[in-house]
Amino acid sequence: MGSFEGGGLPPDDIVVSALRAGDEEMFAALLDTWSRGMLRVARSYVSTDHSAEEVVQDTWLAVIDGIGAFEARSSIKTWVYRILVNTAKKRGVRESRTLPWSAFERDGAPPREFGPSPDGRVGAVAAWPTPEGEALAAEVRALIAEALGRLPPRQRVVISLRDVEGCTSEEVCEILEISPANQRVLLHRARTAVRGWLAGYYEAVKQPE
């Protein structure tokens, strides 16, 4: 079987039968494709990088054990991520970082500093520089990483899956078992908060005219 590098993974039925047949290359491809997002999601529930890696490890062990019984009621990716979220939640509870999902409304929206200025001019929203320079790009990357860590956990999971890892909204709803409307509210609050922090950063580095 060829390498999956650069390309997407094959359809689920091929992935599942390959895993059941013990195809090491297929398992390695999944491991390398999904673990990055899984580490990011695990980190939203547990407190250290080490715990996050253990959660991902335990998830893959459960996948190895459970693939024989996988019934394809969801995509294999969703199935793996749900095992991950359940494992991470249990671990998070032990570390007493609990996530009351039902109370997502408590993640208050950050105050918005945007709007037309009182005198009706639009200058309140400045244009951002394009991060062409490598130094600026690296600073923005670091700022985004910090911003993710400051988000309320539920917003962090959703924005990590959607915008950092590129999952679809359908995938996120299935993985987290939330409605499309809830997903969108969490994502919107998270994006609004991150945009606000970025705006603050660009304001601070702006060259005086």
Place this chain on the structure above:
Amino acid sequence: MKRFTCDELAEQLTAYLDDALDQPTRAGVRAHLSGCEGCARFLDQFRATVRALGDQPPEKLSAPVRDRLMSAFRERHP
């Protein structure tokens, strides 16, 4: 077509970018954006934020954990 204040418009942007708005709402968002420079720029910034989020460096499993998982898989299928 719906009409929005700037604040109301900003609340619609994630749904707008996901193409999850009904037709009159989407038309209202478009009309507001074409006539309001501030909101158009806010949308640009919102898009730039989403792009910046997608530019995070990938995380990686450490080599020992990856090796352990590969051997666990191998042991299951001798």
